[in-house]
Amino acid sequence: MSSSIDTTFSTPDDNTGGSPFDRIMLLDHYGEERWSARDLQVLMGYERWERFDDVIQRAQETVTASGLDPLDHFRGAAKMMTGGRWGKQTVADYRLTRFGAYQVALAGDGRKPEVAAAKTYFAVKTREAELAAKPDVSSAEGVLALAEQYVAAAKELVATKRELAIAAPKAGKWDQFLNADGLCGMTELADLLHTDVRTLTNWLVERGVFRKQKSHGGGQRNMPRKAYQDADQFIVKQETKNGWNFPTAYATAQGIDFVVDLWEQRAVA
Known part of the structure; x- marks a missing residue:
């Protein structure tokens, strides 16, 4: 699918969270969270960009089938890659919203523990966003329901950390x-x-x-x-x-x- 190029991104000043997915998070010029597909490729355990691009295409098709515009969640971008005998190279990339990154995780190979970790991470991020967007403390019942949601989110976060401990990618020694x-x-x-x-x-x-x-x-x-x-x-x-x-x-x-x-x-x- 075609996509427009978006290049205005920055790294959050406090981007030092315990999760690798937190550490690769970017901010666009509106302060919205974004993720580089190239960075996600590494954390999700895909050696080849061609294979990971297939995952991205499937995720875009899912978004389209749901009636949403994939361009809202998958922005074409260019990324400068360094290292190796070829020096610096500019390669194709995508900037993904939280929803877009979650769809990519869902479209990944479920047999990979790294993909399982990504699914859990973005599920938790989505839950956290929902809780932040819909706080209901106008009644005792609302407070109780909100507390139950936080407990569920906390349990998912614990599961994420366990998954990430198992799936943390090896340092790129090559x-x-x-x-x-x-x-x-x-x-x-x-x-x-x-x-x-x-x-x-x-x-x-x-x-x-x-x-x-x-x-x-x-x-x-x-x-x-x-x-x-x-x-x-x-x-x-x-x-x-x-x-x-x-x-x-x-x-x-x-x-x-x-x-x-x-x-x-x-x-x-």
């Missing part, structure tokens, strides 16, 4: 080798292992992780097997250079962990 899409080329992976790319990919063929694949020009390229692509350890992109189209293999951060572990076992053997 960041210097990843590009703006969170991927690592085979040359960079070989550099990390202090070897050359041909030795690395031939060894991966021997281990059954890669397979030899003939190119249209008659040459050979070592490409990851489908099982390892499905496991989100590798991705193959079609790229073009000098008029030629060819497949190029990349490792995700999870794939780097996998290869490094295998390589260390090789060294011991």
Whole structure:
């Protein structure tokens, strides 16, 4: 879906809450809470932007089906990514309202503990907003009902903290080798292992992780097997250079962990 670009955001002065989702919260020029989809991608456990963008599209479709305008909750934005061998890069992003971020969490892969943590967090944030918007203390019954709501919110908050303790993402120890899409080329992976790319990919063929694949020009390229692509350890992109189209293999951060572990076992053997 198309979306307009919104770039006026700031970080709250007291943005030091215990939740990772609190720490990535932004404020727009009206002081309204917003979240970067790129930041949420990391906290929700998605290695690849393409996969997370699919989640965002499903969330937008849900919002549209409910009769709301997705542009009110999913604003197109640009984000500057730094680190790695590619330096600074400007990449596509979205700025999400609390409701939009909640819909993204609901559309995520429920098998991921990080997604469960996001669902709980935004459910609690939504409940807190409802309580703040509808305080009813005009009667004893109203006070009691409000107290019961606060107790329910407190219980959900405790559950959120437990989920986040389990799902807190690992520090990005491979960041210097990843590009703006969170991927690592085979040359960079070989550099990390202090070897050359041909030795690395031939060894991966021997281990059954890669397979030899003939190119249209008659040459050979070592490409990851489908099982390892499905496991989100590798991705193959079609790229073009000098008029030629060819497949190029990349490792995700999870794939780097996998290869490094295998390589260390090789060294011991």
